Amino acid sequence: MPVFKTYMKVVKKNLLMALIYTGIFVMLVFMFSSSAEPSVKFESVSLGVCVIDEDNTEASKALTDYIGSTNTLVEIENDKDEILDALYYTRADYVLTIKNGFEEKIRAGETENLLTNYQLPDSYDGVFIDNKINHYVSTLSAYMAANDNVSEAISKTNDTLSKETEVTVETFSDDGNESTDYIIKLAFFFTYLPYGLISVLISILTVVLIKMNKKEIAARTNSSSTPVFSQTMQIILGSLLLVAAVWVLFMLVGIVINGGMFTGKAWLAVLNSFVFTLVSAGIAILTSTLTSEPRYVALVANIVPLSMSFLCGIFVEQSLLGENILAFSRFLPAYWYIKATDMLAFTSEATFDYSEFMSCLGIEALFAVALFALILLANKYKHSKG
């Protein structure tokens, strides 16, 4: 198999650019995944809260204790300027005033004008404390309305609110015991994968095919006694092995990033990446058919993956892209790849739907078929031109 052996030698000598693109891809994944905030992790935080108790009753003291149980209580003078200064200089995140008559009003079933507060405008922390206080007050009101005495109502309220609700997040893995790092890193890895795959395959497969099919060399090999069919089969075999090797290499990178073998729905992402590898191979082969100059390949290896990355939601989330851009990018295979990946990554915009996921894969596969049909057409046209 002289053609196959030479194919592999040519691959070996042209690996540098492919390795550079692989390095860029790995760097991108590590850089973005390590700088990203965990978007699916819940953590209760302790805030600085000042409580000014004007009522000074059993109920108001119980509310103060409840707030103090999960936050740090800070003391500030009951003066508007002092309070605003404390918020401005972040000595406190929230200032609550329990108004005089708090306990009386709850006992009477009133829930209006019990409390006032100061907080920074549009503060998530403020909304969080608001919710906690409202929850406490409404629970306490309910128990006191049921004719419980204050002490019993406070005790039952504390019992009720001490029960925590268990929250689970559905992501790549079915077993649900993966770490936050696992989710973010894999999501980044599979999202950025099309950029890496297209860049690497164009920089190696396209270059090798151009060199193997160079006009002068093709004339010499085609006039030899090795049948053209045999030569073509040897080149196809070499190309299949090369594409498979690139895909396996990226999956190994994925396993390293993951810190172990994929589990659960991550295998669907692997399947998605395999289908997209076929699309990328189609793009690389079509490029080799359309240009015979290796020096243009570096240009194509930058333009094609970068434009797909910006248009299809690789570098910018699809949910942030304009309608016009999305309408256009539907005609690009990476759009469907990212749509499927987003479903698995459990973003706020996409939830996993098996049939929709398979539809995305089907559309990607159709793109691959269309690309290979174009390659056949382009080759036929070239041959007819002599």
Next chain:
Amino acid sequence: MSETVVKIENLVKRYKDLIALDHFSLEIKQGEIFGLLGPNGSGKTTTINCLLSLLAFDKGTIEIFGKKMTPDSYDIKRDIGIIMQNVAVYDELTVGENIDYFCGLYINDSKKRKEYVEEAIRFVGLEEFRKFYPKKLSGGLLRRLNIACGIAHKPKLIILDEPTVAVDPQSRNKILEGIQQLNKNGATIIYTSHYMEEVEQICTRIAIMDKGKKIAEGTNEELKKMIKNSETVNIDMFMIPENALSEIRDLPHVYSAEFENNVLQVKCDGGTHNLIRILSILQNHELKFGRVYSELPTLNDVFLEITGKALRDSD
């Protein structure tokens, strides 16, 4: 020298409205170094491509070694070596690997192939460069590698399509000597070129092509006998009066005498002592002259007389 190696009959190749080969016929015998001479675009490379079945043609037949040549004639292709105008080697393979690869397209037996590769390396004188990559070779050495890749499998018919384009004189001579040596070793050679001196130097028979047609065929001598001119006398001088020029024109065997750019050029169609007669007229008129030289007709003269244009003007 009697067995026909290549037989082309009435070959026609069209590119839309352009006729690249116009009822072109040719017969090449075993042991010949057959030259295809013609300006660029005359149809030489198209003929070669049709011959190798790299290009489909519209009409005509091609037989090689007595068998019809088709794209699937791998038994015929086994005995053909091709050396194209542009160097066809892999930059990623060394000299030795390149020759081994192209030889491997014909020879499966690795032991035999190794011997053949070594012979080819020795033949083109690349022993010191076998581990070199093509990019490290000079233009001349690259051409030698190109030749080695085409001949390593010991073909019976070797086709060389303008193998000396852009080659320095030293490498050119080495290549031409190599071709003659290959012929001595038993190979039939088809050599295309637009350098008439090379064709004159090595070819045993020549076909001259223009616009897809064969306009003349024969040995070097036969071709030159086809034309009127047998000798051209050139004399460098500052001026010549009209009466002296008329006397020269009236000399026997002189059919043209022109003075241009301080050179008197006189063309004769035979006879002897033409130069002495011309010089005595100049002495009689007491005319001073410098360099005097006489040229025998070249293939360019043949091409010029048949087509009305010079070979090099047509490039």
